[in-house]
Structure formats: structure tokens, C-alpha cells
Amino acid sequence: xxxxxxxxGKHCYVTGASQGLGLCTAxxxxxxGASVSVVARDRAKLEAALTQLETNRISPSQKLTIYSYDLSxxxxxxxxxxxxxxxxxxxxxxxxxxxxxxxxxxxxxxxxEDDFKGQIETIYYTALWSSWAAAKLMARQKVHGKIVLVxxxxxxxxxxxxxxxxxxxxxxxxxxxxxxxxxxxxxxxxHIFFPCGMFTPGFEEENKTKxxxxxxxxxEDHPMQPDVAAAVLLKGVxxxxxxxxxxxxxxxxxxxxxxxxxxxxxxxxxxxxxxxWFGVAAWRRGVDNSxxxxxxxxxxxxxxxxxxxxxPHAA
Amino acid sequence: xxxxxxxxGKHCYVTGASQGLGLCTAxxxxxxGASVSVVARDRAKLEAALTQLETNRISPSQKLTIYSYDLSxxxxxxxxxxxxxxxxxxxxxxxxxxxxxxxxxxxxxxxxEDDFKGQIETIYYTALWSSWAAAKLMARQKVHGKIVLVxxxxxxxxxxxxxxxxxxxxxxxxxxxxxxxxxxxxxxxxHIFFPCGMFTPGFEEENKTKxxxxxxxxxEDHPMQPDVAAAVLLKGVxxxxxxxxxxxxxxxxxxxxxxxxxxxxxxxxxxxxxxxWFGVAAWRRGVDNSxxxxxxxxxxxxxxxxxxxxxPHAA
Numbered sequence: 137x138x139x140x141x142x143x144x145g146k147h148c149y150v151t152g153a154s155q156g157l158g159l160c161t162a163x164x165x166x167x168x169g170a171s172v173s174v175v176a177r178d179r180a181k182l183e184a185a186l187t188q189l190e191t192n193r194i195s196p197s198q199k200l201t202i203y204s205y206d207l208s209x210x211x212x213x214x215x216x217x218x219x220x221x222x223x224x225x226x227x228x229x230x231x232x233x234x235x236x237x238x239x240x241x242x243x244x245x246x247x248x249e250d251d252f253k254g255q256i257e258t259i260y261y262t263a264l265w266s267s268w269a270a271a272k273l274m275a276r277q278k279v280h281g282k283i284v285l286v287x288x289x290x291x292x293x294x295x296x297x298x299x300x301x302x303x304x305x306x307x308x309x310x311x312x313x314x315x316x317x318x319x320x321x322x323x324x325x326x327h328i329f330f331p332c333g334m335f336t337p338g339f340e341e342e343n344k345t346k347x348x349x350x351x352x353x354x355x356e357d358h359p360m361q362p363d364v365a366a367a368v369l370l371k372g373v374x375x376x377x378x379x380x381x382x383x384x385x386x387x388x389x390x391x392x393x394x395x396x397x398x399x400x401x402x403x404x405x406x407x408x409x410x411x412x413w414f415g416v417a418a419w420r421r422g423v424d425n426s427x428x429x430x431x432x433x434x435x436x437x438x439x440x441x442x443x444x445x446x447x448p449h450a451a
Numbered sequence: 452x453x454x455x456x457x458x459x460g461k462h463c464y465v466t467g468a469s470q471g472l473g474l475c476t477a478x479x480x481x482x483x484g485a486s487v488s489v490v491a492r493d494r495a496k497l498e499a500a501l502t503q504l505e506t507n508r509i510s511p512s513q514k515l516t517i518y519s520y521d522l523s524x525x526x527x528x529x530x531x532x533x534x535x536x537x538x539x540x541x542x543x544x545x546x547x548x549x550x551x552x553x554x555x556x557x558x559x560x561x562x563x564e565d566d567f568k569g570q571i572e573t574i575y576y577t578a579l580w581s582s583w584a585a586a587k588l589m590a591r592q593k594v595h596g597k598i599v600l601v602x603x604x605x606x607x608x609x610x611x612x613x614x615x616x617x618x619x620x621x622x623x624x625x626x627x628x629x630x631x632x633x634x635x636x637x638x639x640x641x642h643i644f645f646p647c648g649m650f651t652p653g654f655e656e657e658n659k660t661k662x663x664x665x666x667x668x669x670x671e672d673h674p675m676q677p678d679v680a681a682a683v684l685l686k687g688v689x690x691x692x693x694x695x696x697x698x699x700x701x702x703x704x705x706x707x708x709x710x711x712x713x714x715x716x717x718x719x720x721x722x723x724x725x726x727x728w729f730g731v732a733a734w735r736r737g738v739d740n741s742x743x744x745x746x747x748x749x750x751x752x753x754x755x756x757x758x759x760x761x762x763p764h765a766a
Contacts (some may be wrong), residue, residue: 210564210766218764224762244633245587249525249573252579256571260618264567269764272560275753276763293711294625296633303575306625308620310609318559318611320742321664323747393710396608396735427635434636438590448541448591449533449584451525 141282141374144169149220149229151207151266153238156336157286159188160366161233166192168370171199173229174218176236177178179204198200199223207236208257213265217273231282231373236262238341239288241297241350245443251300259304266310271319280323284373285312289332292393293416294405295423297350313397318379329369329380330390333359349430352393353423358383375400376381388412392410455642456597456689459484462514464535464544466522466581467551469496471651472601475681476548481507483685486514488535488544491551494519514538522551525574528580532588543588546597546688549575554657556612556665560758564766568617574619579626586634595638599688600627604647604701608710608731610738612665624671628712631739632691644684644695645705648674664745668738672700690715703727 148165152158154176165172166189174189176182180324182202189200201223205216221227237259242251267283274281291305312328319326333339339359343351365382372380378398381387391408399405438444465479467473469491481504482486489504491497497517504515516538520531536542552574557566582598589596591724605613606620627643634641648654654674658666680697693713696702707724714720753759 171498214764214766221764228763229685244630245590247583252583256575257613260571260622264618268559268567269564272765273763275560276759290689291625294629294632295711296629299626299629299633302629303622303625307575307622310606310616314462314611314614314617315559315608317632317738317742318614320739321611322748374525379596389710395704395708396610396731397730398735416711417714420713423632424635427632429466429636432637441577444591446542446591448588449529449536451529 137326141376142168143231143370143374145171146230146434147171147173147224147227148176148249148367149173149217149232149270150370151232151234151262152173152218153233154178154185156235156368157331157334157362158233158235159185160363161369163188163192164363164366164370165184165233166198167194167199169194169198171224173199173201173203173221173223175203175207175216177206178243207262207266209261210265210268213262214269217269218265221273228270228277228279228281230441231284232266232270233369234237234263234284234285236266237286238338239290239298239301239386241301241342241346242299243297243347244299245438246441247300255300255304259301260307260311263308263325267315271315271322271324274324275322278322279326282325282327282373283319284327284329284369285315286329286331286369287312289330289383289389292297292330292386295350295353296427297347316398325376327373327378327380329372330382331360331365331369332383332386332388333357333366334362335359336362349427349434352430353426357385386413392416456691456696457483458546458685458689460486461545462486462488462539462542463546464488464490464532464585465548465550466490466531466577467499467549469493471549471550471653472646472649472663472677472680472684473548474500475678476550476684478503478507479678479685480548481513481515482509484509484513486539488514488516488518488538490518490522490531490535491519491522510758513691520575522581524576525580525583528577529584532581532584536588538623541592541661543592543596545586545594546599547581547585548599548601548684549578549581550601551581552601553599553653554605554613554616555694556616556661557614558612559614561756562615570615570619573615575622575626582622584625586630586637587641589639590637593637597635597642597688598630599642599644599684600630601644601646601684602627604645604698604704607645607701607704610665610668611742612662612703631713640691642688642693642695644680644687645697645701646675646680646684647701649677649680650674651677660766664742664749667745668741673698673714677729702731707731
């Protein structure tokens with residue numbers, strides 16, 4: 137990749153940017169001199185975000201704009217991108233950061249059809265349709281832009297509670313691995329970020345439905361501040377790093393599941409792989425044992441919830 | 452896992468079993484003495500499959516039945532399972548083999564919205580809804596059954612042409628990793644199979660839309676006969692192996708992307724990891740170069756297809 141990429145003077149398009157990681161990413165892009173288009177659904181949160189963006193601008197020439205669209209549909213994603221490009225003479229953004237997404241942990245046998253479909257929409261569709269619209273526009277205009285996807289530590293491994301969420305974060309990894317390869321045809325760069333849990337409004341929301349056993353397994357995790365995560369994300373994008381991770385545990389898991397994804401420093405990869413070789417299997421065996429021990433408590437919980445009183449094929 | 456599992460006298464439920472891997476799996480289960488319920492959409496293919504199943508039965512007590520349902524909806528999956536269980540007094544199957552699925556390779560910028568949605572339905576939904584229905588039934592009836600998911604080599608890595616397909620095969624890996632963990636709560640076993648390309652009707656179908664560069668990258672691959680793949684799948688399930696692969700290349704890729712998934716023999720894993728450490732990165736660099744070299748030919752192809760004449764935001 138040679139020379140470092142810089143957001144200064146560029147047009148950056150950020151989804152899910154009214155709060156959490158998306159907002160922090162947008163703010164840092166503004167502080168580094170980018171024009172930033174922020175897309176999300178909630179008008180009130182967007183207005184509040186715009187106020188923050190404005191106080192962080194470093195030049196009067198930066199264009200800071202908010203757009204309210206539903207990005208879970210292909211049409212919404214296309215319209216949002218088109219609207220944001222109008223201010224720039226219809227030119228594709230230099231970089232799109234696809235940060236939209238929310239986690240809804242739930243027991244598999246207690247999930248509803250909408251839990252699964254909702255995670256497809258909020259995680260996979262928001263990233264797929266926007267990256268699709270952006271790739272087509274960049275390819276048509278021969279813009280050598282960047283597409284940045286946001287997966288999760290749970291796109292690298294998974295465990296009890298994440299049957300609706302983790303598959304979609306895995307799907308984003310599959311999408312990024314494909315796009316990294318395919319968009320070489322157009323000189324479009326692809327990046328994927330694997331953040332761990334972050335102290336965000338979304339994190340508070342997900343803890344409301346999170347199964348007790350899942351919380352227990354996560355109790356020694358250290359969630360990250362979203363502005364710290366955003367800084368790591370941006371540093372990775374500037375350096376041309378395909379696969380970006382911020383915390384130690386995620387780096388260990390990632391090293392054990394790299395497959396053909398490009399990796400930066402091979403010596404660093406090797407060290408994390410050795411740690412992972414012993415650590416990850418030991419971690420899983422510990423978690424497996426916790427789950428097995430929890431089985432009778434879980435059985436009592438399901439009894440109390442009336443799970444066994446329903447017809448055998450009940451949803 | 453100790454004692455080996457045997458399909459003899461068990462009720463096995465196989466989806467996507469009117470042809471290809473599903474049919475071969477069903478036939479081997481019949482030859483080993485299982486009662487087999489076969490589910491697919493196409494009535495004529497199901498009738499032909501039943502004739503084959505009947506000629507392979509080893510005992511008059513085996514129940515061999517076909518069911519035509521649309522498994523891409525939660526309701527269809529639930530109804531199909533319920534119908535198949537009726538013959539067994541409503542009892543959950545001992546094992547469900549979720550083989551439904553089809554690949555539709557296509558260039559990202561040429562894909563239609565339905566290409567993406569179709570792959571969600573044929574790959575992710577067919578496995579999700581059936582595993583969901585089966586897990587709930589097994590949990591309610593305290594049946595310590597087995598749920599077998601079928602991913603692909605392209606659930607372990609991906610490249611140009613598979614932007615609609617690979618993400619869903621990755622999603623199945625995320626689902627299986629979660630269910631392996633979560634269904635420990637109920638004593639339900641989970642397996643995932645990663646077959647390479649197979650000489651099946653589906654393989655002939657996918658080659659019709661496969662981009663030229665994708666075919667070129669795959670030209671030295673050796674597709675497998677589906678009955679050989681089915682034998683490896685069944686052997687893995689009998690041995691209680693969580694992650695099952697049949698061919699050398701898939702085993703190499705898998706060793707580099709194992710994460711917290713349980714693995715069998717660690718010495719074997721180590722050997723494949725060492726091969727993968729050098730081989731996979733070299734493979735990717737070679738593929739990346741092929742794609743870059745193909746860029747100008749691809750540009751001419753898109754020109755000829757009128758891609759650049761459309762409005763910039765055209766679908």
C-alpha cells in the first residue's frame with residue numbers, strides 16, 4: 137500500500153453514525169479534516185450528532201451533513217448514498233464506513249422469527265446494500281475508494297446466546313474476504329474491523345436481553361470506549377490494513393482464524409497464533425464446562441417460562 | 452464422545468435430499484439401516500429419490516418417506532419436521548442432516564437484489580429454520596439428537612465471484628459454532644461439514660453463471676463425487692467429529708481458520724496449520740495477481756455489457 141491514506145479533504149460516508157462507534161468514527165474523521173456525510177435512521181439523534189460534528193470541524197470548507205434513511209433495504213441504501221453524493225457533484229465518496237448494526241443476544245429455543253430476521257437486516261443488509269451501492273458507483277466512476285466493514289469479535293468465534301447475531305457477523309467476514317478479492321478489479325480497497333464489546337448505547341440495549349450464562353462467560357471481558365475503538369479503526373484504514381482488531385483477546389482469536397485474509401506483520405501473527413493455539417482451546421473447554429454445569433439451572437428456567445408446556449412443535 | 456454413533460434403527464431427517472449430497476447421504480443412511488425422511492421441494496425428483504431409497508433398504512422395518520415442503524420459510528421448516536415426525540409418534544428425529552442449498556456465483560456489481568436474497572433463502576434460511584425447529588423439538592422432548600449443518604470450503608475462505616454465496620456459508624459456520632456451544636445445554640450434538648466442489652446437478656447449474664475469472668482460479672480444483680463426500684460426512688458424524696472436511700485443500704484452509712471450533716487430532720491439525728501457514732498466503736497472493744491481471748479484460752467486458760452507460764446509481 138506504500139503511502140498512507142489520509143481523510144483530510146476527502147468525502148467520508150459513515151453509516152450508523154448517530155451514536156456509538158459510528159459517531160466516534162465520524163468525529164475523528166471531522167477532526168482530521170474530512171467532509172463527512174452521516175447516515176442513520178433516528179432524526180433526533182442525527183441532529184445531536186451534527187452539533188457534535190460542527191464543534192469538531194477544523195476548517196470552514198468541510199461539508200458536514202446528516203441524512204435519515206432506512207439502510208436495511210437496497211433502495212434505502214442507494215438513495216442515501218445518492219443524496220450524500222449530490223453535494224459533491226455526484227462523485228462517489230472516497231471512503232464509506234459501514235458502522236450500522238446492533239446485537240440482540242437470546243437463547244436459540246426462545247428466539248422469535250423476527251429476532252433472526254432483525255439481525256439479518258440490522259447487521260448484514262445495512263452493510264451489504266451500502267457496500268453494493270458504493271462499489272457500483274466507485275466502479276462506474278473509476279474512483280479508487282475504500283469500503284470499510286465492521287464485524288465483531290463474534291465474527292471470529294461464537295458461543296451460547298449469539299445464534300442470531302454471530303452468523304451475521306461471520307457473514308460480514310465472508311463478504312469482506314470476497315470483496316477484498318473481487319474489488320481488486322477496480323482498485324477499490326476493502327477493510328474489516330473486529331471490535332470487542334464497547335460502552336455504547338447499543339451495548340446497554342443488548343444487555344437487556346442477554347442470557348445469564350452469556351453474561352457470566354463475558355464477565356471478565358473489558359469493554360472498550362468507542363472513541364478508542366474508532367481510533368484503532370482509523371489507524372488501520374490509514375495504514376492500508378485489511379483486517380483490523382483493537383484488543384488483545386480479539387487479536388488472539390483472529391490469529392487462529394485468519395484463513396486467506398491478508399495479515400500485516402507475520403511475526404506478530406505468529407506470536408498471537410502460538411498464544412491462540414493453547415489459549416483458545418483452553419478457553420473453549422472452560423466455557424463448555426460452564427455451560428454443561430448451567431444445564432440444570434437452565435432447565436429450571438425453561439420450566440418456569442412454560443417452555444415444556446407448549447405443544448412440541450410450538451414456535 | 453466415547454462410543455460411536457450409528458444410524459441403524461434411528462430416524463434420520465435429510466433436507467435437500469432429492470439430489471446431490473443430500474440424496475447420497477440419505478442413501479447411505481438407508482444402507483446402514485436407518486429410517487429416513489427426505490425433504491425437498493421438487494415432487495418429481497422426490498419420487499425418483501424414493502425409488503432409489505427403496506432399492507437400498509436392508510430391512511422391511513425401515514420407514515422411507517418423502518416430503519415436499521418449501522424449507523426457506525420458518526413455517527415450511529416447522530411443518531415439514533412435524534409431518535415427518537408423525538410416523539414416529541411425534542418423536543423428534545435422532546439426527547437431522549441439513550443439506551439443502553445451491554450456489555449462484557456472480558460479479559458483485561452485476562448481481563441483482565434477488566441474487567443476494569436468494570442465497571440467504573436457499574443457504575441460510577433452509578439450515579436456520581430447520582435447525583431451529585429441530586432444536587426446539589429435541590429440547591422439549593429431551594431427545595439427545597444430532598443437528599448436522601453443511602457449509603462449504605467457501606465457508607472457510609472466499610474470493611472473486613462469491614459475494615452472495617460465501618457470506619451465507621460463513622454464516623452457517625457462525626451458526627454451527629454458536630449451536631455447538633448452546634445446545635450443550637440440552638445434550639444435542641452439532642456437526643458441520645465443509646465439502647469442496649462436487650459433481651452434482653447443482654454444480655452444473657452454478658457453472659452457468661460463474662464469472663470467467665472465478666472459473667480460471669478454480670481450474671485446478673478437483674471436484675468430488677457426492678457419494679464420496681457423503682461417506683466422509685457420515686463417518687465424521689459417527690465419530691462425533693464437530694468439524695468435518697473431505698479433501699486436502701479444505702483441510703488446509705480449515706486448519707488456518709479453526710478459532711474456538713473443536714478439532715480432532717491436534718497433531719494432524721498442527722501439520723495442516725504449518726502447510727497452511729505457507730500455502731494459504733502464497734495461494735492468495737497468486738490469486739490476487741491473477742485478478743489484477745484480469746482487470747483490463749474485465750473492464751472491456753463491463754463496457755461491452757453497457758455497465759458504464761447506465762446512470763451512476765443504477766442497480
